[in-house]
Amino acid sequence: MSRCLSERAIDHVVLERGEVAHSWRTERWDSLRLLTPNWQSRLPGFFYRGDDPDGYRTLPEVIDFITDYAKSIAAPVRTHTNVTSVRGNEDGYLVRTDQGGWRCRILVLASGACNIARVPAFASRMPAAITQVTAQQYRNPAALADGGVLVVGASASGTQIAHEVHRSGRPVFMSVGEHIRAPRLYRGRDLEWWMDAAGVLDERYDQVEDISRARRVPSLQLAGTPDRSTLDLNALTAIGVKLVGRLAGITDDGKAQFAGSLRNMCAMSDLKMNRLLDLIDEWARTNGLGDNVAPAERLSPTRVEDAPPLGLDLKAGAIKTIIWATGFRPDYSWLEVPVLDRKGMLIHDGGVAAAPGLYLMGTPFLRRRKSTLIDGAGDDARELSAHLAAYLDGARKRLSA
Amino acid sequence: MANTSTNATSTVDNGVNVAALISAREALAQAPQAAQFKWRAACEWKNGTHSHSTVEGYYGLGQEQRHRRTFTFDADHPEVFASEDNGATPVEYVLVGLASCLTAGIAAVAQHRNIQLRSVTATIEGDMDIQGILGVDSDVRNGFGGIKVTYKIDADAKREDIEALVAQSQKRSAVYDIVTNPTNVTVVVN
Numbered sequence: 029m030s031r032c033l034s035e036r037a038i039d040h041v042v043l044e045r046g047e048v049a050h051s052w053r054t055e056r057w058d059s060l061r062l063l064t065p066n067w068q069s070r071l072p073g074f075f076y077r078g079d080d081p082d083g084y085r086t087l088p089e090v091i092d093f094i095t096d097y098a099k100s101i102a103a104p105v106r107t108h109t110n111v112t113s114v115r116g117n118e119d120g121y122l123v124r125t126d127q128g129g130w131r132c133r134i135l136v137l138a139s140g141a142c143n144i145a146r147v148p149a150f151a152s153r154m155p156a157a158i159t160q161v162t163a164q165q166y167r168n169p170a171a172l173a174d175g176g177v178l179v180v181g182a183s184a185s186g187t188q189i190a191h192e193v194h195r196s197g198r199p200v201f202m203s204v205g206e207h208i209r210a211p212r213l214y215r216g217r218d219l220e221w222w223m224d225a226a227g228v229l230d231e232r233y234d235q236v237e238d239i240s241r242a243r244r245v246p247s248l249q250l251a252g253t254p255d256r257s258t259l260d261l262n263a264l265t266a267i268g269v270k271l272v273g274r275l276a277g278i279t280d281d282g283k284a285q286f287a288g289s290l291r292n293m294c295a296m297s298d299l300k301m302n303r304l305l306d307l308i309d310e311w312a313r314t315n316g317l318g319d320n321v322a323p324a325e326r327l328s329p330t331r332v333e334d335a336p337p338l339g340l341d342l343k344a345g346a347i348k349t350i351i352w353a354t355g356f357r358p359d360y361s362w363l364e365v366p367v368l369d370r371k372g373m374l375i376h377d378g379g380v381a382a383a384p385g386l387y388l389m390g391t392p393f394l395r396r397r398k399s400t401l402i403d404g405a406g407d408d409a410r411e412l413s414a415h416l417a418a419y420l421d422g423a424r425k426r427l428s429a
Numbered sequence: 430m431a432n433t434s435t436n437a438t439s440t441v442d443n444g445v446n447v448a449a450l451i452s453a454r455e456a457l458a459q460a461p462q463a464a465q466f467k468w469r470a471a472c473e474w475k476n477g478t479h480s481h482s483t484v485e486g487y488y489g490l491g492q493e494q495r496h497r498r499t500f501t502f503d504a505d506h507p508e509v510f511a512s513e514d515n516g517a518t519p520v521e522y523v524l525v526g527l528a529s530c531l532t533a534g535i536a537a538v539a540q541h542r543n544i545q546l547r548s549v550t551a552t553i554e555g556d557m558d559i560q561g562i563l564g565v566d567s568d569v570r571n572g573f574g575g576i577k578v579t580y581k582i583d584a585d586a587k588r589e590d591i592e593a594l595v596a597q598s599q600k601r602s603a604v605y606d607i608v609t610n611p612t613n614v615t616v617v618v619n
Contacts, residue, residue: 285610287609296593303593
């Protein structure tokens with residue numbers, strides 16, 4: 029957005045509570061790799077020029093990438109400037125920070141969708157001997173106690189953490205709720221390549237049937253595996269991770285209770301994956317790619333044992349740590365503008381918030397399916413900066429009239 | 430005069446008023462207090478293991494509501510339990526509840542997805558080791574060890590789409606949720 033505003037000669041600052049790429053520096057686990065390939069991180073005027081376009085950036089590489097971009101566009105970033113409150117005033121917004129205040133006509137919220145780890149309320153009933161860690165706090169297996177680990181959540185974070193924790197010699201139980209399985213490579217190409225080429229990632233928010241549902245759909249169970257292997261529940265089962273149902277509660281005597289819905293969770297995930305692959309096959313056929321790529325295939329269904337355990341005694345000593353990979357929510361506690369719905373989510377139309385001159389970036393399906401990808405920021409910023417510039421012109425005309 | 434109104438976009442009719450359900454969903458999103466329901470049943474002991482239950486009123490949309498008529502249910506145990514078999518066993522009512530909830534969901538989801546159903550039949554089976562309820566072995570639970578539902582569905586749709594109907598119906602089913610998740614139960618004596 030800063031780059032698009034500079035192109036339009038719109039005077040602006042970027043407030044950053046820490047260093048550029050703060051959340052990547054402070055809220056990610058050590059081994060994390062970006063789940064999109066190098067070539068796919070395209071930003072306005074900036075793209076990958078290295079010799080490994082199909083690789084996945086390591087965490088330090090992601091930090092460098094974002095930092096280099098900020099430098100290359102000379103973004104007017106004020107680092108170590110923490111926003112403490114935002115209020116509307118007569119001609120815009122009053123932004124208070126720990127480094128003084130700002131008045132602005134226009135405010136773009138780019139603070140992200142993943143500020144606070146969601147943890148179910150019954151986590152407070154966890155036996156005291158169990159250490160609780162969120163995916164945001166988790167760093168590496170060595171930082172965990174020896175002994176068993178219950179990973180709750182089977183999307184991209186949960187599966188990757190379960191994989192490395194189990195391989196560290198700590199037996200892992202994985203509690204599986206809704207998730208969407210996805211092969212890393214399909215017909216010899218990265219799944220992201222297919223979704224990009226077939227236009228899936230460009231699908232717009234005003235073209236989908238039910239946008240509020242589309243914004244709630246879990247993200248794909250993808251991992252930036254160096255060997256480009258698929259990290260799905262079958263891969264976890266193969267190394268000895270034990271799958272259990274969604275964590276439904278913890279009893280007063282410290283027993284975890286798992287839902288009996290594991291089979292349907294896996295069936296739904298397989299069906300959703302296969303629908304995506306059907307769409308890709310159809311696109312490949314109509315675009316004449318059939319002979320240039322490997323033949324269509326389907327992964328074997330997710331394996332679920334006949335009678336997965338419905339409970340686990342958390343006081344018996346086998347489980348030492350529970351890792352919550354149960355998703356995130358944004359933090360708008362500093363936003364004193366009445367634009368939140370009853371669930372605390374910001375009301376907006378494709379990033380144009382329900383308050384004049386207020387914009388949003390980087391949340392699920394903001395304007396396109398790719399809106400939460402680095403690769404999605406460019407298109408969203410181009411369109412929102414156009415809307416923003418028109419609003420600013422209108423405001424200037426109103427003032428001079 | 431004949432009603433000549435037609436639905437231009439869909440000729441699928443599973444007897445489910447999806448438009449009403451969707452407008453209810455939108456209305457309740459604005460007024461979540463109206464979404465608070467209480468479902469009720471009354472049960473009276475007859476003799477032995479035989480009881481007689483009635484379902485009549487419930488609360489929802491901000492007020493007391495009534496079914497079109499009172500529904501009654503006799504529950505008992507079969508003769509192998511030395512009972513008189515005046516009705517289905519309570520656990521069979523649970524199976525009836527689960528199968529009918531999933532089946533209703535299949536019809537609703539099919540209507541929403543423009544899939545014409547021709548026939549839907551389910552058989553449902555719950556495994557139970559009655560050493561639990563008889564107190565023979567405290568390691569055996571009272572309830573079902575597992576439940577298996579088998580659907581036969583004839584519809585204008587591919588097999589994957591039918592499987593997706595059945596999966597979505599489980600996702601949205603109240604009884605499936607009740608059976609697969611724990612629920613706090615409070616029993617008091619007045």
